[in-house]
Amino acid sequence: MASSSINNRKPSEIFKAQAQLYKHMYAHIDSMTLKWSIEMNIPNIIHNHGKPISLSNLVSILQIPSSKIDNVQRLMRYLAHNGFFEIIKNQELENEDEKEEEAYALTIVSELLVKGSELCLAPMVECALDPTFSSSFHKFKKWIYEEDLTLFGVNLGSDFWEFLNENPKYNTMFNDAMASDSKMINLALKDCDFVFEGLESIVDVGGGNGTTAKIICDKFPKLKCVVFDRPKVVENLSQSGNLTYVDGDMFTYVPKADAVLLKWILHDWTSKDCIRILKKCKEAVTSDGKRGKVIVIDMVINEKKEDKQLTEIKLLMNVSISCLNGKERTEKEWKKLFIEAGFQDYKISPCTELLSLIEIFP
Structure with a gap:
């Protein structure tokens, strides 16, 4: 077949490129x-x-x-x-x-979309695809020239967390979405009991309505668990058994405990903010002469070792989380954060298909 006039490309190559273009155009x-x-x-x-x-x-x-x-x-x-x-x-x-x-x-x-089932991610889909939030991705061009604003900030006209505080409907939607995702952790924790063994107390930072904390409390009834989140999130929640709720700002302080859990928290923030959060967590687990640990459940991008499709999903999530100026990170990038926050060592274990469990030691 003859070559085309476009960089000497064969027509078959151009048609294949057109198909790929249309696939993404209508994605x-x-x-x-x-x-x-x-x-x-x-x-x-x-x-x-x-x-x-x-x-x-x-x-x-x-x-x-x-x-x-x-x-x-x-x-x-x-x-x-x-x-x-x-x-x-x-x-x-x-x-x-x-x-x-x-x-x-x-x-x-x-x-996973059957509402009322034990593992239902429909609230996650509904939140992600709500026009108020999803329309933000039409603003990439404007956002990329804004030095400080997040993509959500460009679209919503305010900081995302402030927006949630001021809009109860969306605050509930977001918390329900996070709770549905947390239920998946129940499956993962069956193989991760070793992470919580020997602990007497743990703080779940950004723990929402306590879905993950309740799972941990059920598995470890002697473990004192504190859910630490924004006042608007925990104000109407009451303690039960070994689970309590505390409101506050993780950039100001984190309650003292043997361990601090950060599930899908750090990917929401810039590296600078992550270091601030990790330093507060380090203070919390090293008080009174103790040397506890910080437990991070988040993505670790590993293009060389993981399946191409899995990497594609993680890179897609990396673009998606730009709505908050956040970032999905490689092990090298995680290690850099930990060192700059003053930690000495870390260990990465598998958690779910997408998420890894990282133990960080001061």
């Missing part, structure tokens, strides 16, 4: 179809149905106008192609007319 539709499925409560409908549900049954339950049935089918087909549902054909469905229809079953991904 936002991936998020919007996911959002649609949750808004329509489709994962719950299929779950409650107890078996694969036919298209005709699904649109009947959803009371879809006949003119839009084809659109429901194309959305479901695309979601199935991306692994959110499985298309089942020629099954024994509810009546003869349905037997030749395609039907939809949940996959392991959409099982």
Whole structure:
């Protein structure tokens, strides 16, 4: 095939590049179809149905106008192609007319979207894709020229945490999202008991409504656990058993304990702010002559050793967290933070597919 006039590229190369360009140009539709499925409560409908549900049954339950049935089918087909549902054909469905229809079953991904289930990440999706927050990513150009403002700051007109304090609806949405993500830690902690053994007290900094802390308290009933977060987060929460709530500012102080937990906290902040936070944590675990530790649950980017798709997700999260001027970090970057904050050593252990558990020692 003849070469084109564009840098002597073959037409086949150009067409492939065009396909890749279009894939990214329309990538936002991936998020919007996911959002649609949750808004329509489709994962719950299929779950409650107890078996694969036919298209005709699904649109009947959803009371879809006949003119839009084809659109429901194309959305479901695309979601199935991306692994959110499985298309089942020629099954024994509810009546003869349905037997030749395609039907939809949940996959392991959409099982995580069933509201009311033990592990449900629907609140995380709803928060991330809420227009108030997601519209911020249209402002990259303006943000990149603003020396101090975060991407959220450019879009919302105020600091993100101030915005949450002043808007109870979004504060609740954000806390519910973080709580849903924290439930995933329950699975991870089954293999991480060694991290908490021998501790008498722990402070969960930025612990929200205490989802992670409750998991830890249940597994270690003798461990005194304190959830430390913004006043607006913990003001209506009451202590129970070995769990208490304390409000405050982690940039000012952190309550004293044998260990301090920072789950998905440091990635929200610049390196300068991370060092400030870590120094306060170091003070908390080295008071009264003790030498405790800080436990960080966060991402560690490792392009050389991990699967390409996993690295892609982490790099995508690295762009996403720029909304707060935060950062996902490599081990080298983490080590630099720890040293500058005055710590002597650290140990990295696997936690979840995305997250690592890092123990830092003063």
